[in-house]
Amino acid sequence: DTEVTQTPKHLVMGMTNKKSLKCEQHMGHRAMYWYKQKAKKPPELMFVYSYEKLSINESVPSRFSPECPNSSLLNLHLHALQPEDSALYLCASSHLRSGDQPQHFGDGTRLSIL
Amino acid sequence: GENVEQHPSTLSVQEGDSAVIKCTYSDSASNYFPWYKQELGKRPQLIIDIRSNVGEKKDQRIAVTLNKTAKHFSLHITETQPEDSAVYFCAPRDNYGQNFVFGPGTRLSVLP
Numbered sequence: 001d002t003e004v005t006q007t008p009k010h011l012v013m014g015m016t017n018k019k020s021l022k023c024e025q026h027m028g029h030r031a032m033y034w035y036k037q038k039a040k041k042p043p044e045l046m047f048v049y050s051y052e053k054l055s056i057n058e059s060v061p062s063r064f065s066p067e068c069p070n071s072s073l074l075n076l077h078l079h080a081l082q083p084e085d086s087a088l089y090l091c092a093s094s095h096l097r098s099g100d101q102p103q104h105f106g107d108g109t110r111l112s113i114l
Numbered sequence: 115g116e117n118v119e120q121h122p123s124t125l126s127v128q129e130g131d132s133a134v135i136k137c138t139y140s141d142s143a144s145n146y147f148p149w150y151k152q153e154l155g156k157r158p159q160l161i162i163d164i165r166s167n168v169g170e171k172k173d174q175r176i177a178v179t180l181n182k183t184a185k186h187f188s189l190h191i192t193e194t195q196p197e198d199s200a201v202y203f204c205a206p207r208d209n210y211g212q213n214f215v216f217g218p219g220t221r222l223s224v225l226p
Contacts, residue, residue: 033214042203042216043158050211090157099207100146100165105157 003027004106006091012112015081021109023074023091029104031097032074034066035090037108043090049074050097081113116141120204120217127194128225135220137204138186141213144206147180147187150216153200161202162189194224 004025013019023032031050035043048056049068063085065077074091088108094101117140127133137147148163164171164178164187171178177190187206191198204217 031211040219042219044216045214048211048214056212056214097211099144099209099211099213101211102148102160102163103158103205105159107157 004091004093004104006089006106006109008109009107010110010112012114013078013081014114015083017081018077018079020078021076021089021091021111023076023106024072025093025104026072027093027095027104028071029093029095030071031094031101032068033092033094033103034074034076035092037088037090047076048097055097078111081111083113086111086113116144116206116208116213116215118204118206118215118217120202120220122220123218124221124223126223126225129194129196131194133189133191133194133198133222133224135189135202135204135222136186137188137206137217139204139206140185141206141208142185143208143210144185144213145209146207147178148205148207149178149189150203150205151200152203152219158203191222194222196224196226198222199224 007022034046037043047066052068067075090108091106092103094103119138145166150158151161152158180187201219
């Protein structure tokens with residue numbers, strides 16, 4: 001029973017393509033996150049949104065562009081990605097951004113760049 | 115920034131034995147200490163957490179202990195079962211929502 005829903009589950013794209021990853025939660029959480037996870041590594045924070053505003057960008061290349069259209073939705077727009085960007089992209093949410101909030105993760109989008 | 119380590123990196127135990135994983139952190143402002151379990155091909159899931167005003171917390175076969183002075187906290191799993199086989203991540207957090215670093219992970223294998 002996944003409370004954070006991510007689509008698509010798998011995505012294969014060329015280096016010149018433009019695609020978007022989507023994340024949705026209906027728990028009333030006001031903080032949402034994007035993480036990147038490579039095989040056998042921990043999740044690595046990319047972006048944090050708090051009350052629909054970008055609050056943390058961990059120096060992510062501009063070929064990744066996040067968007068938070070409302071409190072339930074989080075998108076990650078992809079353009080001109082590199083093969084090293086192939087990874088599992090995880091979305092998470094928490095009640096608030098403050099540190100003592102457990103994070104709820106989606107199942108992720110497995111991205112492959114050809 | 116926060117420096118987080120986990121020991122051991124891999125752990126194999128016989129079914130029914132206990133397992134202990136230790137997480138050390140550097141940021142003295144950390145005051146929330148969760149453990150996440152990630153099974154192969156699945157999402158990380160919170161299994162237990164503790165806040166800095168508590169030294170120990172238990173939930174059935176799982177417990178977490180905290181030593182804030184020494185800056186480490188540990189995950190204890192008793193009566194291990196094959197379904198406990200997974201990678202476990204600690205993720206200490208400060209109160210301001212600035213650090214979102216996960217530990218490197220511990221791969222636990224429970225042998226039947």
